[in-house]
Amino acid sequence: MNPYKAIIYDIDGTVLNTINMNMYPLMRIIKEETGEDWTFEEVLRFVTYPGMKVMEELQIKDKEKTYARWVKYVNEYEEGAVLYDGIQEVMEAFQAAPILQAVVSAKTKEQYQIDFVEKGLDQYMAAAVLADDTQKHKPDPEPLLECLKRLGINAADALYVGDGLSDYQAARNAGMDFGYAKWGSVSGDSIDAPDYVFEEPKDLLKLL
Numbered sequence: 001m002n003p004y005k006a007i008i009y010d011i012d013g014t015v016l017n018t019i020n021m022n023m024y025p026l027m028r029i030i031k032e033e034t035g036e037d038w039t040f041e042e043v044l045r046f047v048t049y050p051g052m053k054v055m056e057e058l059q060i061k062d063k064e065k066t067y068a069r070w071v072k073y074v075n076e077y078e079e080g081a082v083l084y085d086g087i088q089e090v091m092e093a094f095q096a097a098p099i100l101q102a103v104v105s106a107k108t109k110e111q112y113q114i115d116f117v118e119k120g121l122d123q124y125m126a127a128a129v130l131a132d133d134t135q136k137h138k139p140d141p142e143p144l145l146e147c148l149k150r151l152g153i154n155a156a157d158a159l160y161v162g163d164g165l166s167d168y169q170a171a172r173n174a175g176m177d178f179g180y181a182k183w184g185s186v187s188g189d190s191i192d193a194p195d196y197v198f199e200e201p202k203d204l205l206k207l208l
Contacts, residue, residue, distance in 0.1 A: 002097065002207045004099065004159045004207070005099065005157040005158065006151050006159075007094055007100070007101050007102075007158070007204070008101070008102045008144065008158055008160045008161065008176075009101070009103050009160075009161050009162070010104065010105055010160070010161065010162035010167050011107055011112075011115070012047075012048075012184075013048065013181065013184035014161055014162050014163050014167075015084065015087050016083060016084065016116070017081070017083075017084055018081045018082075018115065019044075020077070021079055022047070023040060023044060023046075024077065025070055025073035025074045025076075026043050026046065026070060027040065029066060029069065029073065030043070033058070033060055034058075047164070047186050048163070048165065048166050048167070049166070050106035050131065051071070052064075053137075054070075055067050071108070071110070074111070075114055083119060083121075084184065084201050086201035087201040088121070089202065089205075090202065090204045090205060091121065091124040092124070093208060094124075094204075095124050100126045100151055101124050102125055102126055102147050102150070103125055103128045104129045104138075104144055104147050105129075105130055105131070106130075106137055106138065107130050108130060108131050108132060109130055112128065112130050126150075127151055129143045129146050129147045133146060134146055138167060138170040139165075139168075139169030139173060140170065141173035141174035141175075143170065144176060145174055148174070155174055156175070156176075156177075158177070159176070159177045159195070159207075160174075160176050160177070160178055160179070161178075161198070162178070162179075162180075162181055163180070163182075163183075163185040164186075165187075165189070165190050168191045177196075178194045178195055179194065179195065179204070181198055181201075183199060
């Protein structure tokens with residue numbers, strides 16, 4: 001029997017494979033801003049960072065303008081966001097259970113519209129907490145706590161599913177259980193005690 005009233009998902013690396021569409025445009029940004037040619041492997045360390053955090057780490061002078069240009073390049077990237085195999089089947093199963101579903105992500109509302117809503121995935125979600133909805137961001141618990149508030153449930157009643165260290169830390173800081181989405185993870189370093197390890201999206205169905 002499922003122990004949770006809600007399943008909350010990260011988006012990038014959990015619901016959608018967005019590594020290429022985010023990292024190749026970032027390589028272009030770094031080249032334009034610094035003149036340096038970074039490899040794909042070198043930019044991968046930023047894959048789970050919120051966008052403005054990446055700008056800070058790169059010490060970009062005009063962070064907001066450069067971030068907006070990065071978002072533009074991401075939205076123009078031909079491959080786009082790719083839905084992981086089995087994830088929609090999982091969402092349909094939880095909806096039928098019925099179990100509440102939501103997303104907590106560092107995406108902007110504009111990115112969410114393009115990557116998530118236009119794929120029809122929002123129909124399964126009871127709430128969506130995005131970058132513009134909170135002052136603080138993962139690994140701070142504020143986005144997850146805001147999501148719990150919108151869902152009207154307690155931390156003990158929800159499982160957060162994500163692929164990165166900041167997801168894991170945010171769940172722990174919010175007092176929530178964490179499911180490690182190993183299928184989309186670049187590195188599991190320091191994700192040392194997740195409550196669940198899911199090798200593929202359909203493993204989530206074992207909760208039912």
